[in-house]
Amino acid sequence: MNIGLIAHDGKKKLMQNFCIAYRGILNKHELFATATTGRLIEEVTNLTIHKYLAGPLGGEQQMASQIEHNLIDMVIFLRDPQNQQLHEPDIFNVMHLCDVHNIPLATNLATAELLVKALERGDLEWREMYR
Numbered sequence: 190m191n192i193g194l195i196a197h198d199g200k201k202k203l204m205q206n207f208c209i210a211y212r213g214i215l216n217k218h219e220l221f222a223t224a225t226t227g228r229l230i231e232e233v234t235n236l237t238i239h240k241y242l243a244g245p246l247g248g249e250q251q252m253a254s255q256i257e258h259n260l261i262d263m264v265i266f267l268r269d270p271q272n273q274q275l276h277e278p279d280i281f282n283v284m285h286l287c288d289v290h291n292i293p294l295a296t297n298l299a300t301a302e303l304l305v306k307a308l309e310r311g312d313l314e315w316r317e318m319y320r
């Protein structure tokens with residue numbers, strides 16, 4: 190499966206800890222992240238991440254394009270509800286496209302944990318039929 194990972198600055202530490210905790214599941218999949226999120230995950234895990242541009246430089250647009258091409262199977266986007274981002278339209282577009290294409294999307298830790306456990310159980314294998 191191809192997994193998209195993005196974290197707002199206020200949630201990057203949480204993303205690192207999430208990836209440390211679930212690296213044994215995540216390392217069986219292809220991981221894609223915006224540049225800073227991806228670099229920070231690589232710094233604390235042995236995971237290899239395909240990195241887009243940084244979010245404010247268009248990284249979310251790159252992920253959005255991959256979603257539109259049916260190349261992303263699940264997105265974990267740890268959002269910081271306290272801080273509005275300057276590139277909010279790009280962020281909204283990623284979430285919008287997940288809804289358009291019925292891609293599982295977690296925007297907080299509780300749902301991210303549910304999704305990654307579902308991934309381990311094989312609950313998302315129906316995605317392969319849509320390729």
Ligand SMILES: O=C(CO)COP(=O)(O)O
Nearest residue numbers: 223224225226243244245
């Ligand atoms: O900007 C982001 C979230 O909106 C994420 O991008 P970075 O991972 O490059 O910081």
